[in-house]
Amino acid sequence: MLTVEVKGISFANKGAELMLFAIIDQFRQRGVDARFVVEPNGPYQRRADFGLWQKTRYIRKQLNLVAPMSWLPSRIRTMFGLINESEIDLVLDASGFSYGDQWNPAVARDRISSTVVAFNKRNVPVVLLPQALGPFTKPKTRKTFAHIAKHADLVFPRDDHSFQFTQALLTHTEQKHIKRCPDFTNLIKGMPAEAFDAEQHQICFIPNSKMVEKRDDGDNYITFMVKAIEAALQQNAKPFILIHEADADRKLTAQIQAQLSQQIPVLDPQHALKIKWIIGQSKVVVSSRYHGLVSALSQGVPVIATGWSHKYQELLSDYNCQNQLFDVTTDVTQAIESLQLLLEDAEQYQELHSVISAAGEWQREAVERMWDEVFALVSGHD
Secondary structure (H helix, E strand, O other): OEEEEEEOOOOOOHHHHHHHHHHHHHHHHOOOOEEEEEOOOOOHHHHHHOOOEEEOOOEEOOEEOOHHHHHOOHHHHHHOOEEOHHHOOEEEEOOOOOEOOOOOHHHHHHHHHOOHHHHHHOOOOEEEEEEOEOOOOOHHHHHHHHHHHHHOOEEEEOOHHHHHHHHOOOOHHHOOOEOOOOOHHHHOOOOOOOOOOOOOOOEEEEOOOHHHHOOOOHHHHHHHHHHHHHHHHHOOOOEEEEOOOOHHHHHHHHHHHHOOOOOOOEEOOOOHHHHHHHHHHOOEEEEOOHHHHHHHHOOOOOEEEOOOOHHHHHHHHHOOOHHHEOOOOOOHHHHHHHHHHHHHOHHHHHHHHHHHHHHHHHHHHHHHHHHHHHHHHHHOOO
16 A cells, blocks of 8 residues: 655645545546545644644744654554554655745755755655646746745646746756646546526626735726626526635625625535536636636636636636736726636637537547556556
């Protein structure tokens, strides 16, 4: 049995949870027996729900606070579901978007930079699964991630900008293991959600608290969402709000609802696969949650997108629908017109659906090839 460490997963983030489902599903489909290990961050119950083992590593201020647990005999550690770093056979980093100038370089240092060489020495493959990376203009950020990129076995930037940012850190001869691959949650299927009613839930609005936190025009974002929902209501298009993440999105939903002419339904399944399924059943998705958009586009659902980083533009470009990305300050009118067109013009709707679906095919093929490379590394280390 392989012992696989998964890095970068946060259960407060349903996109991260979806990535964990996708990882586990690939091992199941390929018949590879594995146990999955994470560092003990957040409530234990969420890890228990996935059957995850706990790594005897919890870093704070560069100190491993649970190091004494690693000294326990193997028999005792097994009783408590504890795994030492020396027992890891494969490292998969599924951070999503954690490495670049927007983030404290300590995140990259503590998560993987400080241990990647030790994994190399033990011949343990380290793979950065498809994720957004960079930019790396700050010296500490650049140095920390360059160390990771150099010593990882495979690095998969998921868009052109991320690919270029990562390549720029290495010499030409050091770049062979840097390979572009789109988001890998496109292969995982959703799970039916009993709360969904196809008659009442048609136009899916996914709020994103980061649009308030990461931008200077948070009030404009709320106004954008309110106007778009009102446009859907005027056309009797059955809008509803889907909670994709945690409490911050629920609070934002309350702010949006307070400004609407009438309350609309809110679905809050708190399960990544149910969220994906609901998105797939919707006619149109209005979202600035990255994995909300991935879940829509990978299932051929047209979108009205907003965002706060380069990863949004890159995602929509991959699906040949970059014109569906709108700025919440300057493009409100255009976004509403695009939404109305999708609701009124069946031919336009079908054309966009066909374009998105066609792009989804090559992306699924690319992710399958990416997994082939990952499992080739594993077979080479049996």
